[in-house]
């Protein structure tokens with residue numbers, strides 16, 4: 001009888017900080033990582049998080065109040081930390097942000113310093129790199145390097161790196177304690193966008209999403225004339241997205257303004273539903289949205305999240321180098 005030796009690959013554990021609804025977790029779990037802990041201080045996130053993820057469920061607590069020693073064992077720290085202080089649309093105050101949100105980076109740094117995970121992945125808005133003439137990013141890099149991490153950072157877009165028709169550019173910072181692994185790590189290569197936004201939108205939607213018979217209808221009806229373009233109402237005019245993809249979904253869409261993307265179909269002119277927004281972030285069709293959360297909250301959660309397949313591809317590459325392998329640049333999930 002031939003004896004076969006089974007190679008046991010290590011199961012890497014992650015902690016999901018600033019977890020929101022768990023978009024980063026989804027990407028990492030699809031790539032084979034196991035989630036050891038998840039945290040966010042917004043209790044509305046828990047409704048969505050807990051109906052979609054197995055154990056561990058979301059621990060609702062301010063990250064500043066966490067006892068770092070009591071976090072379970074983990075190999076990789078994940079965090080899409082709040083982007084308001086760094087975004088063009090935000091306060092442009094970076095670390096000096098009054099509400100202390102900018103300083104959350106230093107809280108992440110404390111956790112990394114104390115627990116020294118093998119790898120980290122942080123996500124933020126593209127503008128993080130340019131904020132305050134590059135000083136914010138320099139501080140982040142310097143802090144992480146001083147703790148002992150070797151870093152790579154790149155801006156990836158959902159439509160060029162995730163085969164998801166959303167123009168969403170985000171910076172990803174990946175770090176390893178081991179220099180050789182950091183050198184071996186590569187961000188995923190661009191892949192062809194084969195999916196049209198029309199594959200993500202339903203033929204029918206509830207009446208409340210349609211503009212027909214609503215005050216805005218008269219102002220937009222002439223400009224929204226193609227079923228193949230996604231539009232946005234920009235306070236005074238309609239903007240057509242020439243690239244034929246959905247513009248960046250934002251956390252405040254659906255609040256006050258009218259910047260939830262708008263489409264036209266045989267039934268009329270309507271905004272995308274929260275479910276469609278989640279799907280345009282690459283969430284699976286099976287992702288559940290709790291009935292007890294208002295649309296404003298669901299749009300907020302969708303816009304705050306990540307393009308899951310982009311994260312999955314980064315996670316795949318992190319896994320390859322942690323396992324001691326080499327990244328094949330042609331490797332693609334799609």
Ligand SMILES: C[S@@+](CC[C@H](N)C(=O)[O-])C[C@H]1O[C@@H](n2cnc3c(N)ncnc32)[C@H](O)[C@@H]1O
Pocket residue numbers: 018019020021022023024039040041042045061062063064080081082083104301304305306
């Ligand atoms: C950009 S969102 C991250 C969303 C997440 N990547 C996802 O896939 O849904 C940032 C998150 O940080 C959370 N947050 C902000 N300040 C926090 C704090 N002090 N403690 C814990 N969570 C915080 C917010 O509630 C928000 O869900």
